[in-house]
Amino acid sequence: MDVNTLLNTIEISHILFLGFAALCVVAAFNVILQRNPIYSALALIIVLCAMAALFLTLYAPFIAAIQVLVYAGAIMVLFIFVIMLLNVREEESKTDHQKYLKFLAVPFFLAMLGEVFAVIKTVGAPPASANPPGTVESIANGMFTNYVLPFEAASVLILMAIVGSMLLARRESAADTDLIEQALNAANQATPVIETIEEEVAA
Amino acid sequence: MVPLSWYLALSAVLFTIGVVGVIIQRNIISLFMCIELMLNAVNLTLVAFSRFFGDVTGQLFVFIVMTVAAAEAAVGLAIIISLFRSRETINVDEADLLKL
Numbered sequence: 001m002d003v004n005t006l007l008n009t010i011e012i013s014h015i016l017f018l019g020f021a022a023l024c025v026v027a028a029f030n031v032i033l034q035r036n037p038i039y040s041a042l043a044l045i046i047v048l049c050a051m052a053a054l055f056l057t058l059y060a061p062f063i064a065a066i067q068v069l070v071y072a073g074a075i076m077v078l079f080i081f082v083i084m085l086l087n088v089r090e091e092e093s094k095t096d097h098q099k100y101l102k103f104l105a106v107p108f109f110l111a112m113l114g115e116v117f118a119v120i121k122t123v124g125a126p127p128a129s130a131n132p133p134g135t136v137e138s139i140a141n142g143m144f145t146n147y148v149l150p151f152e153a154a155s156v157l158i159l160m161a162i163v164g165s166m167l168l169a170r171r172e173s174a175a176d177t178d179l180i181e182q183a184l185n186a187a188n189q190a191t192p193v194i195e196t197i198e199e200e201v202a203a
Numbered sequence: 204m205v206p207l208s209w210y211l212a213l214s215a216v217l218f219t220i221g222v223v224g225v226i227i228q229r230n231i232i233s234l235f236m237c238i239e240l241m242l243n244a245v246n247l248t249l250v251a252f253s254r255f256f257g258d259v260t261g262q263l264f265v266f267i268v269m270t271v272a273a274a275e276a277a278v279g280l281a282i283i284i285s286l287f288r289s290r291e292t293i294n295v296d297e298a299d300l301l302k303l
Contacts, residue, residue, distance in 0.1 A: 017205045021213045028217055028240055032224030037232045044236050047217075051243055054213075057205065058254040063246075063262050070269055075239070075276045082280045083232055086287050105226045109219055116215035120208055126255050133259035142259045143266070150263075154270040161274035165281035171288075 016057055023050040037083050041076060048072040059132035062139050210251035217244035231286070231293045235279055242272050 023046065030043035048071045055064035133139075143151050217240060224237030246265045253261025287293055 013205050017209060024213065025216055028220040031236055031240060032220060032228060037230055040233050040236050044239065047240065048243065051247060054247060055250055058250050060250050060262055063250055063265050066269060070273060075273055078276055078280060079236065082283060086293060088293055102227050105223045109223045112219050112222060113215065117212065120211045120215065126207065132254055133257060134262055138259045139262055142263050147263050150267055154267050157274050158270060161277045165277045168281035169284045
């Protein structure tokens with residue numbers, strides 16, 4: 001095979017895929033091997049952006065856009081905000097109870113990878129569909145007709161997450177503890193009254 | 204056109220890297236980022252299947268997964284802040300009160 005036929009068999013989409021896939025894998029290894037979480041977060045942003053590019057090669061421009069906006073934009077900013085807020089020093093590893101796990105990690109990695117590739121080999125590869133989905137119109141059509149219930153469930157989930165994270169992250173003030181004590185006192189005073197009522201009802 | 208199996212293979216590699224990260228990292232914020240990595244690997248699989256079967260449902264599911272990931276990140280980071288306030292650490296080995 002001479003060079004020209006080899007060049008003709010290589011498509012630009014293959015080069016794009018291989019480039020962004022290599023970027024993804026290298027940055028993903030960087031995520032798990034860094035000691036400092038801020039470098040992990042920056043590497044994860046690279047993974048997410050490279051994955052948005054891969055979504056574009058799959059004709060999914062809407063998903064690629066919200067990948068960059070929501071994931072690389074909002075969620076990772078939240079992560080970096082928390083890392084900087086906590087401002088943790090370099091991790092001391094004096095209480096490393098699970099050192100043996102690190103030696104298990106590499107064989108586990110290879111075993112799991114082999115398993116997944118074995119499964120992929122048994123799956124027949126379908127040919128690419130002629131009319132790729134992924135325009136905003138087709139996604140909106142699906143989301144607000146057939147899949148409106150999951151959409152509403154997702155909005156309720158977001159609401160719960162907002163309330164829950166505010167409740168978890170707030171600092172308990174003195175007024176709150178006073179309120180809790182008052183409520184406990186009231187409950188303690190009410191208990192004998194309720195017991196006498198129950199006894200009367202039973203009698 | 205890039206075959207479907209390439210996307211599946213890349214997704215498998217990224218997911219496995221995320222799992223190994225959960226095993227070897229002891230920093231709870233890094234653990235969280237490894238979970239995000241695994242969620243993204245699955246998203247890639249869903250989008251690839253959506254492209255190759257010509258069905259938009261996979262991309263809708265990716266949208267829902269992103270919503271869940273955002274909610275999970277918000278609540279999880281709130282738990283991390285609350286944990287750091289009470290224990291002054293983000294090492295998961297230090298927070299093993301429920302462990303026998």
